[in-house]
Amino acid sequence: MIIFNNATKRYPNGYEAIKQISFHIKKGEMVFITGHSGAGKTTLLRLIDLIERVTSGQLIVNGQHLGRISEKRIPDLRRNIGFTFQEHRLLYDRTIFDNVALPLMIAGYRHQDIRRRVRAALDKVGLLNKEKNYPITLSGGQQQRVGIARAVVNKPPILLADEPTGNLDPALAQEIMQLFIEFNQVGVTVVVASHALALIKTMRHRALVLQEGRLIGDTYPRN
Amino acid sequence: MKRTAPSSRPTPPTPRSKPQVTRGRNIWLSHHVYVFFLSLGQFFSTPLANFMTSAVIAIALALPGGFYLLLENAQQITQTWAESSHISLFLNPQMAIQQAEILGQQLGQRQDIQSVRLVTSAEALEEYRKYSGFGEALNALEGNPLPNVLIIQPALAHLTPSLLQELDKLEEVDVAQFDMRWLQRLLTIIAVVQRGILILAGLLAITVLLVVGNTIRLAIFNRREEIEVTKLFGGTNAFIRRPFLYIGFWYGLVGGLIAWLLVNISFWLLRVPIQKLSTLYATEFEIITLDIQAGLILVVTGIALGLAGAWLAVGKHLRVIQPH
Numbered sequence: 095m096i097i098f099n100n101a102t103k104r105y106p107n108g109y110e111a112i113k114q115i116s117f118h119i120k121k122g123e124m125v126f127i128t129g130h131s132g133a134g135k136t137t138l139l140r141l142i143d144l145i146e147r148v149t150s151g152q153l154i155v156n157g158q159h160l161g162r163i164s165e166k167r168i169p170d171l172r173r174n175i176g177f178t179f180q181e182h183r184l185l186y187d188r189t190i191f192d193n194v195a196l197p198l199m200i201a202g203y204r205h206q207d208i209r210r211r212v213r214a215a216l217d218k219v220g221l222l223n224k225e226k227n228y229p230i231t232l233s234g235g236q237q238q239r240v241g242i243a244r245a246v247v248n249k250p251p252i253l254l255a256d257e258p259t260g261n262l263d264p265a266l267a268q269e270i271m272q273l274f275i276e277f278n279q280v281g282v283t284v285v286v287a288s289h290a291l292a293l294i295k296t297m298r299h300r301a302l303v304l305q306e307g308r309l310i311g312d313t314y315p316r317n
Numbered sequence: 318m319k320r321t322a323p324s325s326r327p328t329p330p331t332p333r334s335k336p337q338v339t340r341g342r343n344i345w346l347s348h349h350v351y352v353f354f355l356s357l358g359q360f361f362s363t364p365l366a367n368f369m370t371s372a373v374i375a376i377a378l379a380l381p382g383g384f385y386l387l388l389e390n391a392q393q394i395t396q397t398w399a400e401s402s403h404i405s406l407f408l409n410p411q412m413a414i415q416q417a418e419i420l421g422q423q424l425g426q427r428q429d430i431q432s433v434r435l436v437t438s439a440e441a442l443e444e445y446r447k448y449s450g451f452g453e454a455l456n457a458l459e460g461n462p463l464p465n466v467l468i469i470q471p472a473l474a475h476l477t478p479s480l481l482q483e484l485d486k487l488e489e490v491d492v493a494q495f496d497m498r499w500l501q502r503l504l505t506i507i508a509v510v511q512r513g514i515l516i517l518a519g520l521l522a523i524t525v526l527l528v529v530g531n532t533i534r535l536a537i538f539n540r541r542e543e544i545e546v547t548k549l550f551g552g553t554n555a556f557i558r559r560p561f562l563y564i565g566f567w568y569g570l571v572g573g574l575i576a577w578l579l580v581n582i583s584f585w586l587l588r589v590p591i592q593k594l595s596t597l598y599a600t601e602f603e604i605i606t607l608d609i610q611a612g613l614i615l616v617v618t619g620i621a622l623g624l625a626g627a628w629l630a631v632g633k634h635l636r637v638i639q640p641h
């Protein structure tokens with residue numbers, strides 16, 4: 095599903111955020127990417143979502159060589175990827191419902207379908223009763239869950255999460271992680287970037303360890 | 318903007334998900350309807366600021382529109398005067414009446430001459446006798462001192478000095494006299510003013526483009542986060558462009574309607590003094606106001622300028638905004 099092959103991301107100023115990384119994430123897999131801040135976790139996710147481009151090596155997502163994709167094709171590819179951001183990136187002048195509905199509006203769903211799917215997604219993250227509220231009235235954990243609902247509402251085959259538990263207390267963090275595991279159980283390929291090592295260990299899933307842009311570990315849970 | 322260099326190797330055929338294609342035009346249309354109302358709501362969410370932008374467009378449209386209308390009215394008045402203007406050709410006194418008639422027929426066939434009337438020396442003398450009050454004195458004259466005269470009514474479009482000069486050069490003509498030279502000057506001035514209004518309209522159109530473009534540019538940067546997030550979830554440029562184009566549309570529409578109103582109010586205010594003027598000149602004169610067709614042209618021009626301004630701004634700034 096996601097193949098990095100000697101992929102490097104070098105910025106114009108010469109800084110290399112990702113250095114010759116190779117790994118393969120299979121369809122339906124759940125993978126954590128971990129490492130200290132600045133190790134390149136976020137950049138890795140951004141490469142998959144085409145926010146950044148690899149400067150050398152190959153990156154293949156869903157059978158597509160991202161290095162050769164033209165600007166015009168990017169919207170199509172992004173519709174197959176759900177992304178949740180560390181800083182949520184909700185639109186604060188819109189209701190929770192409208193925030194979650196955005197990917198469906200973009201993809202051109204019918205109004206009835208939008209209502210049904212948004213309700214289902216909000217129900218899944220436990221915020222159905224907040225659909226008419228504005229994001230500012232929600233706590234950080236709730237905003238993160240709205241971001242997750244938005245990322246999964248159009249049922250993308252790939253879900254990327256950047257530090258989803260960043261500022262949350264352990265119990266809330268556990269809940270959020272549980273949500274990702276549930277999405278993975280219905281067949282979604284999930285990649286979560288997180289520096290919460292202790293939490294990741296309890297999850298018992300594959301973990302890729304980054305350090306200064308290099309892949310230094312690829313661990314599978316022992317049974 | 319980043320662009321990948323075109324690859325020399327052909328990209329493998331890839332399965333594309335095409336939800337839009339199968340769902341068809343209905344969805345596309347319903348999004349347009351949605352954005353239509355959404356942008357209308359946005360327009361009225363900050364009514365004062367948006368009405369001010371529209372008012373700029375309105376004034377920029379109303380100025381050339383109003384001037385043009387004034388000019389139309391002026392042309393209508395001068396037309397009635399022009400119809401009563403003519404060139405008098407005093408023919409050589411030696412010329413026989415038959416020759417004068419032939420010349421009159423020849424001139425009458427010219428395109429730049431509407432009609433020709435011959436006043437023979439005898440008719441002229443009779444008229445003079447009747448109206449001058451010198452009847453008895455004229456009887457004392459030997460023979461008729463008056464020449465034959467051709468009264469020429471030029472076609473309106475050819476009320477030019479060149480026609481007069483041309484006629485003056487004819488061998489048979491003693492003197493050619495244009496008795497309403499001032500009118501011809503007025504018509505020339507109107508032509509100059511007409512050109513001036515065209516230039517003014519062009520400059521104001523550019524102003525509208527700049528004002529709308531700048532307003533939309535600010536709107537784009539105010540909604541930068543929304544644009545970035547939309548791009549992150551696969552929004553195409555067309556999708557993102559749409560609401561901004563509709564805002565331009567609303568600016569233009571409202572601006573055009575206000576312009577229509579402004580012109581009508583102005584002419585309503587001018588109506589009384591203009592009618593007074595026309596009675597002074599003893600001319601039957603119906604003031605020309607904006608009819609439905611001209612009003613619609615005003616509104617459509619406003620919409621076109623609003624859309625064009627929005628298009629310019631969006632095209633320039635949307636590409637710069639890439640998600641970070």
